[in-house]
Amino acid sequence: MEEVIVAENLVKTFGSFRAVDGISFRVRRGECFGILGPNGAGKTSTIRMLYGFSPKDGGRLDVFGRDIEREPRQIKSRIGVCQQENTLDPDLTVQQNLEVFARYFDIPRAQARQRAEQLLHFIGLEPRRQAKIPTLSGGMLRRLMLARALINNPEILILDEPTTGLDPQSRHQVWLRLEELKSLGMSILLTTHYMDEAARLCDRLLILDQGRILVEGAPLDLIRQHVGREVIEIATPEEELRRFVRDQQLPHEDLGHRLIVYGGDGEGLYHRLTTDYCRQGCTLRMATLEDVFLRLTGRELRE
Amino acid sequence: MKSPPIAVIRRTSRIWQRNWTVYRQTWKISFVPPLLEPLFYLLAFGVGLSALVGEVSYRGEALSYVAFIAPALVAINIMNNAFFENTYASFVRMYYQKTFDAILATPLSLTEIILGEIVWGATKSVIGTAIMLVVISAFGLIAYPHGLLLLPVALLGGLAFGAIAMLFTSVVPNIETFNLPVFLFVTPMFLFSGTFFPVDTLPVWFRSLALFLPLTHLVRLTRDLAYGRLDLSLLWAVGYLLLFCAIVTPLAIGRMRRRLIR
Known part of the structure; x- marks a missing residue:
């Protein structure tokens, strides 16, 4: 399959700080590829090199070959x-934001108007076409940012944390549009630190931490490989239970007030734990990408 | 990678167009200052001060004080329009509105963005000059057809002051810092560039200092053209301003690159 982005040993440094420390990945045409990572992992630095904003300090970066x-x-x-x-340009209206941006791509006026019209419809902002930017809600701003990014009919759409700071309704609005674009065959590359977003949208993803790739793969495969199918969470575990988990050598994480047991055979283990050790505060749930993420990147705050 | 000059001009004009689109929405407000400013000055100096000053001798010619300062007002307006556009207004677009960041994700380059901004600042100088010419001409203070050359002069002067303004914009840490170049650069020029009194009346050392200021040369041009004098000595002033642009513009672009491209 054709690869639209090829990054090899990509490096970005700021002084002595290596924000991106030799990462390699490939994005195929038509797929949605995610770059995940805690704050400061190097996501935005990577993306900025991708769209030619920041010069790279090492490695190779090809787009469309x-x-x-x-x-x-x-x-x-x-x-x-x-x-x-x-x-977005606060001096311009919603519609002008699209049409002025079209000029930067040398799109002829009539075509720009038509394209802006389609995009206003796509993001549901037709009634607000004459609105000034400062009067829009956070969700509308994001959708307009998305529409503006689509003005030149791009082959790759690059999104840096497309839903950060949005309310649940607005996030779903953005997701729906991205899924529609994906179904039309557009290649999408996005960064996020929302695991549900990545799991829902991305065909493949990588998790970045301190400028390096920790893992790469399809969301479900990553969950199976690193966590298993199910997770048991125990609130305020007794010492007895802790000892049992250690003795059985079950993969787990002890957060003090909370114990997380990964993998195992799920239901059987859950049954045993609930009957023998804890009558309450014990839950069995599906493993998620968030478990993978926290397991790999740790739980300390990144600030 | 080199682009043909025509492509650079076309892309630079996209930035200019963006600012023109915004300007068209607020032109009624933008029209007022260049319309009223010369009126205020001509009233204050022409009616108020000229009674005290009487006549001014300029290059061997005796002139009324109003006739003396009117072309200088045009030059000051050229300076102010470009300077304030490419300091405060450009800074707002760059820093607060992130307009340049957005454009950098399109095929336009930083050089084209900065050039477009400077040309836009110069355009505002030209618009301001055109409006002032109408007002000042009504007082019969401009000789035509030479006076029409003030428009290309406004473009040249606007490019020079826009470029230096852009250089300041590329280095100031915040918008308040513009007070410094305004107070240390614009205000002294406003006063000492042969605007309100001939440079010749200054002490020799001060006079040679004034010759380094771009406004001195711009005033020389606007004044002689307004009086209908066209001689080769004006080429020195044109040459100075061209050289000024040629040196300062690449500096501004270079510093801007260091500021914005990380």
């Missing part, structure tokens, strides 16, 4: 970028 530093213009005309911060 071309070197991003040699041919930034040709590449940038074929990708759409939805930055993390709101960079």
Whole structure:
């Protein structure tokens, strides 16, 4: 399958700090690829190199088989970028934001108007076309950012934390649109630290921490490999229970007030634990990407 | 990778167009200052001060004080329009509105963004000059057709002051810091560039200092053109401003690159 992005040994440094420390990955045409990681993992630095904003400090980075530093213009005309911060133009209306942006891509006026019209419909902002940017809600701003990134009919859509700070309704609105774009065959690369978002949207993903790749793969495979199918969580575990888990050498994590037991045969173990050790505060649930993420990146705060 | 100049000009014009689109929405407000400012000055200095000053001798010619300062007002307006556009307004677009960040994800380059901003600042100088010309001409203080050359001069002066303004924008840590170049650069020029009194009346050392200021040369151009004098010595002033642009513009672009591209 054709690879639209090829990164090999990619490095980005700020002084002596290696924000991206030799990562390699490939994005195939038509897939949704996720870059996950805690704050400061190097997600945004990676994305900025991808759309030609930041020069790389090492390695190779090809988009559409071309070197991003040699041919930034040709590449940038074929990708759409939805930055993390709101960079909409507050001096312009909703519709003007799309039409003025179209000019940067040399899209003729009539075509730009038509495209803006389609996109306003796509994001459900037709009634607000004349609205000024500061009057829009957070969810509308995000959707407009998304529409603006699509103005040039890009082959790859790059999104940096597309739903950070949105309420659940707005997040679903964004997800629905991204799923629609995906079904139309658009290649999507996104960063996020929402695991549910990654699990829902991404065909494949990698988890980044301190500038390095920890794991890469399809969400379900990663869950199976690193956590198993199910997880048992025990609130305020007794010492007796802790000893049992240790003696049985069950993969687990002890958070003090909470014990998390991974893998095992799920129901059988759960049955045993609930009858022998804890009558309450014990839950069996499906393993999620969040378990993988926390297991691999740890639980300390990243600030 | 080199682009043909015509492509650079086309992409630079996209930035200009963006600012023009915004300007068209607020032009009624933008029109007021260049319309009223010369009126206020001509009233204050022409009616108020000229009674005290009487006539001014400029390059061997005796002029009324109003006739003396009117072209300088045009030059000051050229300076102010470009300078304030490419300091405060450009800074707001760059820093608060993240407009440049958004555009950097499109095929436009940083050089084109900065050039587009500077050309836009110069455009505001030209618009301001055109409005002022109408007002000042009503007082019969501009000789035509030479006076029409003030428009290309406004473009040149606007490019020079826009470029230096952009250089300041690329280095100030915050918007308040613009007080410094305004107070240390714009205000002294406003006063000492042969605007309200001839440079010749200054002590020699001060006069040579004034010759380094771009506004001195711009005032020289606006004044002589307003009086209908066209001689080769004006080429020095044109040359100075061209050289100024040629040196400062790449500096501004370079510093801006260091500031924005991380």
